[in-house]
Amino acid sequence: MAFSLIPDYVFNDYTALTPAFLRAQGIRLLLSDLDYTLAPKSQKEPDAALRTWTESLRAGGVTLAIISNNRSPVRVERFCGGLGISYIGHAGKPGTRGIVEAIRKHGVPASETAMLGDKLLTDTLAAKRGGIRMLMVEPKGGPVGAWNHVLHGMQEPFKRACRQDMRR
Numbered sequence: 001m002a003f004s005l006i007p008d009y010v011f012n013d014y015t016a017l018t019p020a021f022l023r024a025q026g027i028r029l030l031l032s033d034l035d036y037t038l039a040p041k042s043q044k045e046p047d048a049a050l051r052t053w054t055e056s057l058r059a060g061g062v063t064l065a066i067i068s069n070n071r072s073p074v075r076v077e078r079f080c081g082g083l084g085i086s087y088i089g090h091a092g093k094p095g096t097r098g099i100v101e102a103i104r105k106h107g108v109p110a111s112e113t114a115m116l117g118d119k120l121l122t123d124t125l126a127a128k129r130g131g132i133r134m135l136m137v138e139p140k141g142g143p144v145g146a147w148n149h150v151l152h153g154m155q156e157p158f159k160r161a162c163r164q165d166m167r168r
């Protein structure tokens, strides 16, 4: 099956994803990566901005859930417990197990589900293979270390090719 690695939208930051925008896109279930998407890895728990955003989605009728490749559940559980949302750990992105499981669990069709993440070869590839829309963000707190600078540089042409680049 053919699929593309080009995200549907690119944003500077998750806070640009308002309930009004998601509703206009017909997105009722938002599956999000955690590290560098909602918080830099150095951040141990949800900050005020993340709590406010999560609450605004809930009030706007959008379900948020975390799909993480994190090996240890401790970090993901601390975030999700603090935000009152569910998660699927060991998701094995770019495999689609996490996406399929979340869609089944929340009873929302793939056509009304989107993935939010910062990486092309895990988050975006998983979303595209899973047949859901992909919303990409710049890495929260910026790329960390030489490899991540290279990686994010390599991702840039794919992000520029997206349907709508909302970074400008």
Ligand SMILES: [Mg+2]
Pocket (backbone or CB within 6 Å): 033, 034, 035, 036, 037, 117, 118, 119
């Ligand atoms: Mg990430």
